[in-house]
Amino acid sequence: MIQDVMNEPAYVPMKLKELALLLNIPKEQRRELQRVIDYLLEEGKISMSRKGKLGRPETFSEAGIYSGHPKGFGFVTIEGREQDVFVPREKTKGAMHGDKVLVVIEQESDGGRRAEGSIVRILEHANQELVGLYEKNGGFGFVIPDNPRISRDIFIPQGCDAGAVTGHKVIVKIKDYGNGPDKKPEGVITSILGHMNDPGVDILSIVKAYGLPEEFPPEVMAQLEEIPDAVREEDKAGRKDLRDLPTVTIDGEEAKDLDDAITLEKTEQGYRLGVHIADVTHYVREGSPLDREALKRGTSVYLTDRVIPMLPHKLSNGICSLNQGEDRLALSCIMEINDKGVVIGHEIAETLIRVDRRMTYTAVNAIITDDDAETKEKYKEFVDLFLQMKELSQLLRKRRQERGAIDFDFPESKILLDAKGRPIEIKPYERNAATKLIEDFMLMANETVAEDYYWQEMPFLYRIHEKPDEEKMAKLGTFINNFGYTLRMPGGEVHPKELQKLLEKIEGTPEEALLSRLTLRSMKQAKYSTVNSGHFGLAAKYYTHFTSPIRRYPDLQIHRIIKECLHGNMDARKTAHFEKILPEVAVQTSALERRADEAERETDKMKKVQYMEHYIGEEFEGVISGVTNWGFYVELPNTVEGLVHVNELRGDYFVFDEAHYELVGEMTRKTYKLGQTIRVRVTACDRYARTIDFMPAVYWK
Template identity: 40%
Template sequence: MELKETIKNIVNDKKYKPMSFKQFAYLLDIRDNAEKDFLREVLRQLEQNSFLISYENKYYKANGGSLISGLLQITSGGFGFVLVDNADDIFISSENLSGALNGDEVLVQIIKEIKPHFEGRIVKIVKNNNKNLLGTFYKTKRGGYINADNKGITKDVYISEKSAKDAQSKDRVVFEIIKKISAEKLEGRVLYILGAADKKGVDIKGVVINNDIKYKFDEDVIKQAEGIKADIDLQDKSRVNLIGRNIFTIDALTAKDMDDAVSIEIKDDNYVLGVHIADVSYYVKKNTPLDKEAYERGNSTYFPDYAIPMLPHSLSGDICSLRAEQPRLAVSAVMTIDKTGNVLEYEIFKSIIKSKKKMTYTGVQTVLDDVMYEDDDYKNFKKEILLMDELSDILNRRREKRGSIDFDMPEAEAIVDDEGNPILIKKSERLKSHKIIEEFMLLANETVAEHIFWLNYPCIYRVHDNPEAEKMADLKEVLLSMGYKINPANMHPKKISELLSSIKDKPEEDLLKNIVLRSMQRAVYHNKNTGHFGIAAKYYTHFTSPIRRYSDLIVHRILAEILAGNTEQYLYSDEELAEISRHISKTERISVKAEREVMRIKMAKYLSDKIGTQYKAVISHITSNGFFVELENLIEGFVPFSYLDDYYVSDLKRYLFYNERSGKTYKLGEVVSVKLKEVNIIDGKCIFVFSSKEEKINEDISV
């Protein structure tokens, strides 16, 4: 057996404990210098291949051994999480950051399990993130200092006059650390000035930079994109010409990157549903500047008043977008479906389409509600819209029957003015028209996934593993505390679905859905199809959004190879797909984090002039030092025990807290009256306290 394989077997043994070079040499009976040099080289190679990690003269197994590597993301609360490939995030308290900064690549040692996360201690910074740090600049006679947003930097950073550029007091700036003057004193340099905190776009740019999301396109990418023309050969024999078909898009009013269109008709008493997706892969070829840029970004990122596209606007908002009355290249999945929702047959092919109309969700809803149409054109599509409504109900019942979980949770929506200031925070509206398109996209994704799977062609899948037994046991206890029961043994999605049905339209519905969702595994991309627990699907991928998701672009390229008959030599190896899956799963998580941070900032800004106002709220989470509340419009805030007039103690095992003097108990899900005490817009934090009964509750809050 080769030395490398021997070492792997030793390290993979469950009884393995981190060993030094000398211990390896002794165990392997390596004595002379030449053999020792060879051993060092093999160990070095195993480090390079990310199998081993060297720390304090001992070799640890990477990801799964005593030390775990990952990317540190520090929250506004000062604590952090280490993002690990294909595993839950690891909680890091502020005391265990060990000087690491947001965005650092780190090694973590697991120290205990704090449900629902493991807790760790950072033991080594593998790669520093000393650049593109964010903070607020304050001017002094000799330059100034920066109060860093990064909670890993606990002291103000000194900035010399030369390094301050033209920053003014209270400007938001991007800076780098250039010198460690002492153990507690850092010197930095302003890289560029974002501007005053209340200037339009500064809040979003700060979050984008803090999360290392690229928002500018390189010149070679722009140049390639601008060189692409929308010239379409209507006589192209390799495509099916569907320009005469009644095809249309349904999207938000402001949508520009329209990558899906639909068509529907009845044939032989069956539904014929067409899902037509922009053929982005025709324009964005593998290993080109555009492709490399799309891979790096992984996906588009959306904020209330700003979007960071995966592809330049000339593609995402024009050439690839399925704009009305303009011929566009597409990949079509046309499915024949019976009255019970079974797909009897399907075709997947390259096509040329022309959307007959850009419909909106609200416009389609007016047809469904039989009220005044958004415009007269909708009358021409009434037959198709009613057929879609009919079919979506059938597909939804079929999914429910097999156990698909319908979380369908409301999300907060920020309405902003021209300067990006929030003028309203409300629950987003979920219309039946949204659900129609959602059902059709789910079916198309399943159909494409199964098609590729049975061809045994390497691909990327969207997978959602079964929930962990321990998390289900925890969920059981939470539910019991709120008066609900669930048997965590042999968990099937149908059990979760039945639970959610039992709480429908109850006051605690949204809270419980959130709790159940947090008990699930995270859906990720993977090169192996293991099914999707949440929608109870054996085969699932992402096919329907190639303008804004790199995963879908990969799937389209693979379909193109299959349709062209190129099945002997694979476009991507399993190893390449595994690496792409890891990368885009990570970029997705970072985008979601950034989107939530911006929403919290908008929420804090919205409440900033409402200090002292009383609200009705639900207790959404309890910690050892306070509890979180959620207002009716989904704004979340924290109530620290230290801010309250009396002494409160939490009982985390029973999901409650109580007043030690009076014995008054508060449980998860309970409705309480709270008063806004303070707001930190930069951190997106809202602090509340209990309000007195005499004060009037603010009813003027959108729900």
């Protein structure tokens, strides 16, 4: 009856008393009415405003995406709201991480507190299948999801375990999502990946959990049969022939998909830089099975022991890879650059190239940084070329820094595995002069191409990085004041040059790691867009991704547009076609890029835990990289990070001083603060939670 009333077209939200009068319910029966309303609220059939008015579920609610926390509570991200809405565990209505939900805001944000709400309905479940660890319990069992953000186990009834035993990593299909945080979802096991300790099962679990594609479908493999192993003579016709120019690729030792090559000549004005990119679109035609699969994948994913490529190896490591000594089709951006590092002219053309030498970052760095005699002798015919590249690179980098480009230089991890996929060494992978040189040339090509097609007013895909939120920047400014730094924000906005200055000031200080990470987190994520709004981090007005069509779909799509323009085919029909498809391509490829990044991070965390298992009880010296109210994090020289829980700090009661990011002993006044060197002992490694625990080594003396 209550729902009937609320479904009336003329219905307006009302309070309980008003509803009771409308339904002609006497006072003595209103307690029963309250019970009915509580039930309907619990079921999400109705909702209640902050002022106690009752209405349809959508009356006071807003739609958003739910992000779960391992402890059971979560947050709902709502388009247009600055901050997420906090949802307590008892008000999640059983929502799982990623679900689209309706949430009612019960308490708006107040100063430092987030807005708080209650989920009234789940609109769309994000997880039809999950990967997890199976635990058998008599005739039934449970699957503990690998994703820690999904805090509820999946109940597996008798006869639904597909023969799995305790310790198996499995895929479970959810049949019943449960209702509320206390009723477990129910499912059936559809696949057993192997035992958790079997080689390769750990990374396979991540591949499955993130829905990363493995095999290419039959129609893609069939199309590969039509693609030649070498460039056909007829395909060379009409192209600018650059095979006489000294041409090199510079990549990592293990790289097999070489999609960019470099030429450089000295000119009267300065330099002629050629950035030559594999012409992948010649073989991957729009709408073909290869193209559809590439868009579905969005990007290649680089996990520690495998690559999940966007394109099959016949293309990525074969005909589209700029291999030494082979004729290859390319799309080239040839730039005339003056002695100030300014591009004064350029040409974008379909070309034919042949790489003379496949170089590595290590070898080039040995020449241009270390002046290594043996390496210089080995590559003597190219030494002058590399030294000219170094000159131009420094010129381009200096000009970019002058305009305010921000250069975050966090050390990445290089994880070496044995034949069974076990980590045997972890070390920081540092950028050197050779890697920076290639970065500088690729950035220049990306900017040049973006600016060209922006002014041609062609439908295009840009790589954008929006300005940070003023509120986040204001919070960062307040925080860094505690360390004696300031951030100029005239009119509430910050220029990238200000952040660049901050990073320069903190370089080499104890607080560098924390403040660099906080600065990065205060900024927005870069993404793809059809609207050119500039790249804040690079302080660039125009930017795109042109240089990696083997491993990124947006680059492939951009090449297609460029070639249509070069051939004079961009008529009204083609323009309308690209204007129609590009917005969805931008959204999809941005999302797939984030998925790949998350999978790569989780794989690295997992391998670091496995590596440190062999060092439980051993001592290491590290640096405090983060301080919280539950303890502090210590980063070892090999990039491994672990937590010293506050309970492990003995001999005093330690309190978190948020203003200075340090833990202070109440009696001894002993402090643990950022940048402090500390010796720790490894006490525990949790493969499942992917965490490493330390304790101060002094307690073991």
